[in-house]
Amino acid sequence: MNSMTPKLVVEGLTHYYPDEYTGESVHALEDINLELYEGELVSVVGPSGCGKSTLLNILAGLLPYKIGTASVDGNVIHGPGPDRGVVFQEHAILPWRTVAKNIGHGLEIRKVPQAEREKRVQEFIDLVGLTGFEDKFPHELSGGMKQRCQVARTLCSDPVVMLMDEPFAAVDAQTRITLQEELNRIAMATHKTILFITHSVEEAAFLADRCLVFSARPGRLKEIVEIGIPREQRNWTNMNDNAIFIAARDRILASVREEVSIAVEE
Amino acid sequence: MDRLWWHFQQLLKIDAMNLVILVIVVLIGWTIISETIPNPARYLPSPLAVSLSSVDMLVKGLLPSYYSDTLVRLIIGSSIGLAAGIPFGLLLGLNKTVADMFHPMMNFFQSVSGIAIFPIVVIWWGNSDTTVLAVILYTSFFPIAFNVLSGVREIPIRYVNAARTMGASKYQIMKDVLFPGAMPHIATGSRLSIGFAWRAVIAGEMLAGRQGLGWMIFTGQDADRTAEVILGMVMIGLTWIILDHYLLRPIEADTIERWGLVQR
Amino acid sequence: MTTAVGNLSIAIQRRFGRQRLRKIILGSIPFAVMITIWHANTVFEWLPPVFIPPIGDVWEAIFFLQEDCAGFVALVMLDNSCLITTHVFSSIGRVILAAIVGLPLGIAFGILCGMSRTLSKFLEPVGVFANSISGIAWIPLAIVWFGVGWVTTLFIMLNTIFWLMFFNSMLGVRSVAKVYEESVLTMGGSRWDVIKQVYLPGAMPSIITGMRMSMGFGWRALIAAEMIGGDSGLGFMIFTSAAEFKIEEVFLGVIFISIIFMATDKYLLAPLEKWTVERWGLVWRPT
Ligand SMILES: Nc1ncnc2c1ncn2[C@@H]1O[C@H](COP(=O)(O)OP(=O)(O)OP(=O)(O)O)[C@@H](O)[C@H]1O
Ligand SMILES: [Mg+2]
Numbered sequence: 001m002n003s004m005t006p007k008l009v010v011e012g013l014t015h016y017y018p019d020e021y022t023g024e025s026v027h028a029l030e031d032i033n034l035e036l037y038e039g040e041l042v043s044v045v046g047p048s049g050c051g052k053s054t055l056l057n058i059l060a061g062l063l064p065y066k067i068g069t070a071s072v073d074g075n076v077i078h079g080p081g082p083d084r085g086v087v088f089q090e091h092a093i094l095p096w097r098t099v100a101k102n103i104g105h106g107l108e109i110r111k112v113p114q115a116e117r118e119k120r121v122q123e124f125i126d127l128v129g130l131t132g133f134e135d136k137f138p139h140e141l142s143g144g145m146k147q148r149c150q151v152a153r154t155l156c157s158d159p160v161v162m163l164m165d166e167p168f169a170a171v172d173a174q175t176r177i178t179l180q181e182e183l184n185r186i187a188m189a190t191h192k193t194i195l196f197i198t199h200s201v202e203e204a205a206f207l208a209d210r211c212l213v214f215s216a217r218p219g220r221l222k223e224i225v226e227i228g229i230p231r232e233q234r235n236w237t238n239m240n241d242n243a244i245f246i247a248a249r250d251r252i253l254a255s256v257r258e259e260v261s262i263a264v265e266e
Numbered sequence: 267m268d269r270l271w272w273h274f275q276q277l278l279k280i281d282a283m284n285l286v287i288l289v290i291v292v293l294i295g296w297t298i299i300s301e302t303i304p305n306p307a308r309y310l311p312s313p314l315a316v317s318l319s320s321v322d323m324l325v326k327g328l329l330p331s332y333y334s335d336t337l338v339r340l341i342i343g344s345s346i347g348l349a350a351g352i353p354f355g356l357l358l359g360l361n362k363t364v365a366d367m368f369h370p371m372m373n374f375f376q377s378v379s380g381i382a383i384f385p386i387v388v389i390w391w392g393n394s395d396t397t398v399l400a401v402i403l404y405t406s407f408f409p410i411a412f413n414v415l416s417g418v419r420e421i422p423i424r425y426v427n428a429a430r431t432m433g434a435s436k437y438q439i440m441k442d443v444l445f446p447g448a449m450p451h452i453a454t455g456s457r458l459s460i461g462f463a464w465r466a467v468i469a470g471e472m473l474a475g476r477q478g479l480g481w482m483i484f485t486g487q488d489a490d491r492t493a494e495v496i497l498g499m500v501m502i503g504l505t506w507i508i509l510d511h512y513l514l515r516p517i518e519a520d521t522i523e524r525w526g527l528v529q530r
Numbered sequence: 531m532t533t534a535v536g537n538l539s540i541a542i543q544r545r546f547g548r549q550r551l552r553k554i555i556l557g558s559i560p561f562a563v564m565i566t567i568w569h570a571n572t573v574f575e576w577l578p579p580v581f582i583p584p585i586g587d588v589w590e591a592i593f594f595l596q597e598d599c600a601g602f603v604a605l606v607m608l609d610n611s612c613l614i615t616t617h618v619f620s621s622i623g624r625v626i627l628a629a630i631v632g633l634p635l636g637i638a639f640g641i642l643c644g645m646s647r648t649l650s651k652f653l654e655p656v657g658v659f660a661n662s663i664s665g666i667a668w669i670p671l672a673i674v675w676f677g678v679g680w681v682t683t684l685f686i687m688l689n690t691i692f693w694l695m696f697f698n699s700m701l702g703v704r705s706v707a708k709v710y711e712e713s714v715l716t717m718g719g720s721r722w723d724v725i726k727q728v729y730l731p732g733a734m735p736s737i738i739t740g741m742r743m744s745m746g747f748g749w750r751a752l753i754a755a756e757m758i759g760g761d762s763g764l765g766f767m768i769f770t771s772a773a774e775f776k777i778e779e780v781f782l783g784v785i786f787i788s789i790i791f792m793a794t795d796k797y798l799l800a801p802l803e804k805w806t807v808e809r810w811g812l813v814w815r816p817t
Contacts, residue, residue: 060427060431061430061431062427062430062431079430080427080430080431080432080433081431081433082431082432082433084431085431085432086427086428086431088424088427088428090424092422092424092425092427092428093428094425094428094429094442094443094446094447096446096447096449096525097446105429105432105442106432106433108442109429109432109433109434109435109438109442110433153432157432157433284651284652284655285655287652288652288655288656292656308674309674309675363556366552366553366556366557367556367557367559367560368560369553369557370553370557370558370560370561371557371560371561371564373792374561374788374792377746377788377791377792377795378784378787378788378791379749379750379753379754379787379791380750381666381750381753381754381757382750382753382765382768382783382784382787382788383784384757384769384772385757385768385769385771385772385780385783385784386772386777386780386781386784388772389580389581389772389775389777389780390581465665465666465750465751465754468666468667469666469754469758472666472669472670472758473757473758473769480666480667483667483670483671484669484670484758486670487670487671487673487674492671492674495670495671495674496671498667498670499663499667499668499671502662502663502667503659503660503662503663503667504662506662506663507658507659507662510662511658
């Protein structure tokens with residue numbers, strides 16, 4: 001798999017935010033290098049404030065960057081584009097559109113004919129398990145359903161890579177577990193390339209093929225943990241006795257702990 | 267349309283009795299007063315005198331012509347105002363910096379009473395229809411544009427970002443995110459705009475001396491035909507009640523209910 | 531040198547808040563541009579000065595209109611020969627008078643009618659109708675009754691304020707839950723206690739909103755009334771100046787009108803509304 005050309009390449013990415021008052025700047029990211037290959041799910045964990053969201057916003061094209069390069073499929077990222085789909089932490093599905101219209105929004109923007117659009121939309125509604133809720137409005141959905149809707153919307157545009165920023169952080173624990181298993185199933189079914197940012201070490205270890213651990217601010221790539229568990233075997237009933245999972249999880253946890261203590265000492 | 271009919275039925279059902287009693291009481295009180303004061307024809311003509319004058323004006327065809335003049339002015343003025351104000355507010359709201367930049371200025375213009383600019387435009391265009399139209403346009407454009415802009419500024423940025431990551435153009439963001447997101451404000455602003463425009467029409471007609479209801483009550487006062495003045499006032503009041511309570515308010519409430527609820 | 535400037539800028543940003551500073555600076559740009567264009571018009575004469583007066587003329591109009599005025603003392607003493615101050619003060623005076631009389635009256639009647647549902651059923655249509663006639667349409671009748679002059683203008687403003695206030699207070703009182711009234715009564719409170727402790731605070735947010743609204747509408751109506759049926763005040767001033775084609779005086783008057791209105795709304799009424807809503811709005815959310 002790794003012999004293919006990578007879908008997402010980041011080289012030497014460094015980012016500073018200009019500071020509110022002093023004109024000095026916050027050093028958010030330092031020399032990030034990473035490659036995502038087709039069909040891979042890579043998670044990013046790190047202490048709070050280490051620049052995870054910054055990285056994602058840069059990749060989404062929502063935040064302009066100056067140092068380093070980032071490219072998708074060989075195209076350097078300048079601003080947002082349909083080749084990258086984003087799932088935001090807070091649900092960002094439009095409240096005045098029905099579930100089906102939200103999911104088809106990306107296709108509508110690209111002027112895909114209605115018949116084809118409806119077919120695709122239905123396919124993804126079924127995939128994320130929202131069948132029967134096509135004509136509901138977001139305020140009629142639970143938090144977990146909103147996130148499913150957002151995932152479906154992103155998938156429906158068929159992006160080259162999918163970027164997810166703590167998508168399951170705002171839902172309750174039980175729903176989160178279900179959503180994680182669903183995402184695993186979706187990743188298996190669609191073979192999407194996914195960059196998945198999370199706070200939760202368990203979640204990262206459960207979902208990822210590779211887990212990137214970031215250092216405390218400025219965010220550097222500290223360690224990469226490979227988790228070679230086939231997707232079919234990933235579900236919460238098995239995982240807790242899976243030695244590879246436990247080893248990977250403990251390794252990531254230790255690594256993050258170290259960084260958190262550094263962040264606290266600062 | 268259903269909504270209108272519903273309101274009409276409500277009116278008939280609940281308020282009809284009260285309303286009839288009320289109208290009778292008011293008419294009796296009014297008659298008594300006008301019978302007791304000296305020179306009622308000048309100071310307070312009785313309801314009978316007012317209805318006679320309305321018959322008179324109807325026969326002469328003046329009332330329908332004044333009425334339609336005023337309504338046409340309101341419709342033309344406020345539709346141009348709204349048609350220009352809504353896109354203008356959305357355009358200013360497209361970019362946060364631009365929005366922050368123009369917000370105080372739009373606030374300034376919307377709080378300048380439109381009637382106050384009458385003396386300026388009357389120097390530009392004289393006592394003409396253009397002058398009246400300019401005043402109406404001014405009074406209806408700024409409240410709606412300001413409200414739309416305020417509404418757009420309240421839309422969470424993540425909705426715009428989500429559309430951007432799907433490759434939406436500026437126009438698509440405006441059409442799919444800003445316009446629906448500002449819908450409750452558009453409804454409120456439109457009602458406000460039309461309300462101000464209505465007052466501006468009346469005042470403008472009085473000041474510029476263009477034919478219409480405002481002109482009718484103003485000349486009525488000048489020519490000592492107070493019955494016509496009162497007739498005109500009643501027409502003005504009734505028209506606005508019908509317009510506001512049975513058209514604009516239901517539309518506003520519907521829109522806020524539909525689009526506001528949806529946003530929660 | 532640069533660090534000194536930098537430090538100063540940091541200090542200023544700390545003092546006023548970066549976001550607020552940004553908004554103030556951004557917000558003043560369009561005004562600056564507008565004034566620049568205005569001035570450019572004077573220089574290049576795209577539109578003749580009879581249509582758009584030079585800024586300098588508007589500025590000088592202040593002194594011209596104030597010419598016979600005997601200095602600042604006279605300004606305070608409401609000397610009638612100072613045109614600007616006369617008009618400004620007579621407008622403001624009417625606003626204050628109308629507010630002092632109209633607001634409490636409207637609130638009192640509104641609360642009384644709000645308390646009795648039968649009464650309010652009858653008086654609500656009256657309020658709706660009176661509000662619909664809008665201040666301006668009363669002007670001709672007021673002229674018939676009171677003649678051209680300050681009584682007419684005061685009447686128009688009072689009329690506008692009263693009905694809006696009446697209506698808002700009534701709706702405010704009606705939105706107060708019945709249980710509060712009953713609880714005060716069962717504890718042995720009198721009617722007066724109910725008004726003081728239930729209706730007045732309960733209707734407060736609605737009353738204050740009505741106040742802000744009625745001052746806005748009242749001010750507009752007053753300007754119109756002064757133009758049509760007045761003999762003093764800013765509205766009268768701009769109207770007569772326009773008749774004499776003194777456009778610089780018209781501009782001056784309009785600017786005064788806007789500034790006075792904006793200032794009262796922004797620094798008096800809006801904070802008052804915000805404060806009341808925060809103070810009572812949450813506790814007394816209408817049910
Ligand atoms: N718009 C901004 N302007 C200035 N500084 C910012 C901005 N956004 C983030 N930062 C700073 O950059 C650093 C990284 O922020 P970022 O949001 O990327 O962290 P994160 O890893 O996503 O944290 P969390 O896990 O809490 O979401 C933080 O110290 C933050 O204070
Ligand atoms: Mg984050």
